[in-house]
Amino acid sequence: MRAGDYQRVAEVGLVVRPLTETDLDAVIDIERQSYSHPWAKGVFLDCFHPNYRLWALEGSAGLVGYSIVSYQFDEAHLLNICISPASHRCGLGRRLLRHVVASAAHDGMVAVILEVRASNEQAARLYLSEGFQEIGRRPGYYPDGSGREDARVMSLSLGQS
Numbered sequence: 452m453r454a455g456d457y458q459r460v461a462e463v464g465l466v467v468r469p470l471t472e473t474d475l476d477a478v479i480d481i482e483r484q485s486y487s488h489p490w491a492k493g494v495f496l497d498c499f500h501p502n503y504r505l506w507a508l509e510g511s512a513g514l515v516g517y518s519i520v521s522y523q524f525d526e527a528h529l530l531n532i533c534i535s536p537a538s539h540r541c542g543l544g545r546r547l548l549r550h551v552v553a554s555a556a557h558d559g560m561v562a563v564i565l566e567v568r569a570s571n572e573q574a575a576r577l578y579l580s581e582g583f584q585e586i587g588r589r590p591g592y593y594p595d596g597s598g599r600e601d602a603r604v605m606s607l608s609l610g611q612s
């Protein structure tokens with residue numbers, strides 16, 4: 452992909468808006484393409500709650516990504532961020548993550564925290580490049596075949612610099 456293409460995909464015809472229950476069929480489709488252990492529809496339904504922020508990234512052809520954030524006291528916990536595999540590496544994940552961070556700051560959160568599978572190098576690179584720092588590990592946090600996989604815990608402070 453050329454630099455010009457990157458900019459075009461990232462900036463034209465895309466909108467971030469609140470996710471609704473009518474988006475869930477498209478969400479589940481992307482979720483199942485993206486994770487070895489996808490969330491069930493009921494898990495998404497449980498997130499339609501006042502202390503959650505659910506975001507849809509929509510292009511001209513429909514939903515291309517989503518994120519689920521839980522606000523716990525003054526911390527935003529990024530529970531899920533996902534871009535359709537057909538649209539990977541076009542800058543969309545970074546764009547949606549920046550929206551999550553800006554919204555959390557606007558809502559008075561002091562930090563964004565998240566867990567990422569130890570093997571998920573592409574997501575970890577995105578987070579680290581956006582200023583997140585690894586603050587610990589949760590051993591065996593994720594199911595992984597017949598075993599378990601560690602989570603890397605990352606945090607971004609939203610304090611004034």
Ligand SMILES: CC(C)(COP(=O)(O)OP(=O)(O)OC[C@H]1O[C@@H](n2cnc3c(N)ncnc32)[C@H](O)[C@@H]1OP(=O)(O)O)[C@@H](O)C(=O)NCCC(=O)NCCS
Pocket residue numbers: 485486531532533534535538539540541542543544545546566567568571572573574576577578580
């Ligand atoms: C992680 C994810 C959201 C990134 O979305 P994306 O739109 O493909 O990412 P972007 O194009 O915005 O890339 C941003 C940065 O992420 C990193 N990255 C993304 N894909 C990568 C890959 N395949 N290899 C290495 N680095 C990668 C790079 O640092 C990249 O910056 P660069 O292009 O300037 O090098 C996407 O891969 C995804 O949906 N994965 C499946 C779900 C998932 O794992 N979610 C995270 C759960 S913690």
